[in-house]
Amino acid sequence: MLLKKSSRSQSRWKYWIKPWQQIDWLLFFVVVGVSFFGGLMIRSTELSQGLIDWWWHWIVSIIGACVALIIARVRYENLLEYHWYIYTAVNISLVAVMIIGKSAKGAQRWINIAGVPVQPSEFAKLAMIITLAALLHKTTASNLSSVFRAMAFTAIPWALVFIQPDLATSLVFGAIVLGMLYWANANPGWLVLMVSPIIAAILFSIQWPFTIAFSKDLVFGPLGLIWAVAMGIVGWRTLPWKRFGVSGIGAWALNMLGGEIGIFLWNHVLKEYQKGRLTSFLNPDQNLLTTGYHQHQSRIAIGAGEWLGWGLNKGPMTQLNFVPEQHTDFIFSAVGEEFGFIGCLILLSVFAFLCLRLLHIAQTAKDNFGSLLAIGVLAMIVFQVIVNVGMNVGLAPVAGIPLPWMSYGRSAMVTNFVSLGIVESVANFRTKKKYWS
Incomplete structure (x- = not known):
């Protein structure tokens, strides 16, 4: 009788816990x-x-x-x-x-x-x-x-x-996209290029003695220019369109544009x-x-x-x-x-x-x-x-x-x-x- 009760209670326990048996x-x-x-x-x-x-x-x-x-x-x-x-x-x-x-x-x-x-x-x-x-x-x-x-x-x-x-949540979106793309075998260089316009926007906004400013929204800082050139090299090494340096020029232009858009957003958005x-x-x-x-x-x-x-x-x-x-x-x-x-x-x-x-x-x-x-x-x-x-x-x-x-x-x-x-x-x-x- 005790064995039957024990077996019955064990089967009930299995019934309730089995749907979660593999969870962490x-x-x-x-x-x-x-x-x-x-x-x-x-x-x-x-x-x-x-x-x-x-x-x-x-x-x-x-x-x-x-x-x-x-x-x-x-x-x-x-x-x-x-x-x-x-x-x-x-x-x-x-x-x-x-x-x-x-x-x-x-x-x-x-x-x-x-x-x-x-x-x-x-x-x-x-x-x-x-x-x-x-x-x-x-x-x-x-x-x-x-x-x-x-x-x-x-x-x-x-x-x-x-x-x-909601700038904070939009940044979380970026982290999610980068993490999932990396896990899905994206080239790390591509991920760097995805983030690079944001970094360019920050670097272009830093005021240095040699900053060239044509207008309020058209500013060229030395750090921004160096960064844009570096990203041009990354683009040339990792992107598929290498003929005539299209990939490198494109990556450079993207960062130049990102820097200027960043200044515009700061001033107006x-x-x-x-x-x-x-x-x-x-x-x-x-x-x-x-x-x-x-x-x-x-x-x-x-x-x-x-x-x-x-x-x-x-x-x-x-x-x-x-x-x-x-x-x-x-x-x-x-x-x-x-x-x-x-x-x-x-x-x-x-x-x-x-x-x-x-x-x-x-x-x-x-x-x-x-x-x-x-x-x-x-x-x-x-x-x-x-x-x-x-x-x-x-x-x-x-x-x-x-x-x-x-x-x-x-x-x-x-x-x-x-x-x-x-x-x-x-x-x-x-x-x-x-x-x-």
Whole structure:
């Protein structure tokens, strides 16, 4: 009788756990742990204000974790049938933001759905990962036609996000595209050339004694010219059109054009608050009470934590609300103040471990589509962690990029957990291991 009961309970256990037998449980619980810790830190930043954003953070995390487990049971290959619908729906939502969206802090990025503000640009990141994976899983990026096709389909949602304006999310798009193209066997030289116009735009804008300026929007700086020549050499060595030096001249001209477009965007397109963030980063001791205030206060808070920190709910900068937006973009400064250098190092080690698990899933996926999905999510997470931590410690401009699973933000949290669910589906439907006879 006891044997029958034991056998029956074992079969029930197999029935419930079998649909998830291949998922990466270590990755899943690490993410849940980071989300829980994020709630604790958000609570610490809001204790003196009596806010309950930390409760919402935990509630959305629980819902997101459940959604991730449900997605992990569904074969990720089904996304191939629906990726154009997903791509179209996201683009429609981005257009809708421009028409009926809610404006805040100088940007129009949110749509109210049943009284809840939703940020479509967050979901657009995941939609682009799915779309690019579908485009590249059969035809790799080893030829330029595949690269141009991927860039063309990325350009539409990227442009719609950029004009909101949401410069931060548009940069995440770039990281996703570069990471997935590299994984799809694109020539590294091509990827350098894709990024080179942005670097040219920055270098052309640097004022040197020998800068040649024909007008406000027609400036030639020495660093920009040297960079353009260097990229001409890269283009000549890596692009296929070598006859008469067409590839090298084309790459050089592209960077010259990129530099001038960058100057035009700076003078006529970028908002004042965006310019302020960039100039404050380049001159950290300038405008400490205006555009540089957030980053200055964050650096003070992290420095005050020293090695071991003040302890949870005991950081003076955090408890007295000296760091603006600390529960969102600057949550890492709360970790630095209350848990010190050691706490920051542990958190970064956890993120590194999380990224290694994503890389492992990409390497062991059964097909290119699953591998590209995992790499796209990895590129998104890595870029956001690097930029967010960088802006908290003063090594990157304030870009408004949240720290994954740590910062408060419902749309971002849901996007991250849905992304986790898709990656866990890739892991779940790898070559099956025999757990039970």
